[in-house]
Amino acid sequence: MLTRDDYQGTKEAWCPGCGNFGILNAVKKALLDLQLPPEKILMVSGIGQASKLPHYLRCNFFNGLHGRALPVALAAKLANPEMTVIVHNGDGDCYGEGGNHFLHNIRRNPDITCIVHDNKVYGLTKGQASPTSDKGFTTKVQTHGVFNEPFNPLAIAISMNCSFVARGYAGDLSYLAELIKKGIQHKGFSLIDVLQPCPTFNHVNTFRWYQERVYHLEEDKEFDPGNPLKAFYKAREWGDRIPLGVFYLHPRPTIEENIPALQAGPLYRQKIQPNRILDIMEEFYASPGEKPWLRGR
């Protein structure tokens, strides 16, 4: 029987009152409830305050480049689909620098849980606006306020038929832990955007601000996560009321199930056959006449 201590990593170095603590505790609760052994978990992150989370947990982890957590996670999942792969990134990391990877991972649908710590600001680099910053948000750089339209990760994910789309809140720990559990158990790409106050650099979207606005989608008896139009409508609700929960479910085959080479088992257990590669190369170079790009070699 695993206990909370089995997941204990190094001492956290976030500011006091940071929403990242709530997310870390919710992740630990989810792992504990699922009794997932630390050696079967791989956490992948990029760069940022959010991306430091795997340091504070005991499990396998890879801390990559800014915005590049998802391609690393996808490669790891393809090499060893037996691992539970969880990605931690900030809103800047995932939707800004890593935006392209975000879109293409939704298309590919690997069995990865992507947790985005959405504090609507660049925390690690001291408070510049991020893709999800609301219009009018002022920072030391955006002194006249943000004038760009905010990126809406949930609406984008739903419009691309992402297989699991959810939103949690760092101040609602047990509800967030349930969403993370559902995301891990879901087979396919699970996006969990987590509203995370940054008391140091975002003085607008505070715990109190969220506390007055958030509600659970379950309160709306008409809501159905299988209905893309209803999900899209809820994803655009922002202001006086902010919904939390599972917005959209669209189960479909994962990339692991689609790749023929993986049908023989995980890559790490498959034997490499160097002779076969040499045969293929020989065959390839044997008739350059049919391959204009090889002429004159």
Ligand SMILES: Cc1ncc(C[n+]2csc(CCOP(=O)(O)OP(=O)(O)O)c2C)c(N)n1
């Ligand atoms: C390619 C690249 N561009 C910029 C940076 C500088 N940089 C490091 S962290 C960061 C912002 C992190 O913000 P976010 O992803 O929202 O995470 P947070 O720190 O708020 O959790 C930036 C711009 C970098 N490390 N690499």
Ligand code: SF4
């Ligand atoms: S700067 Fe913001 S996100 Fe970073 S540790 Fe401090 S409160 Fe948390």
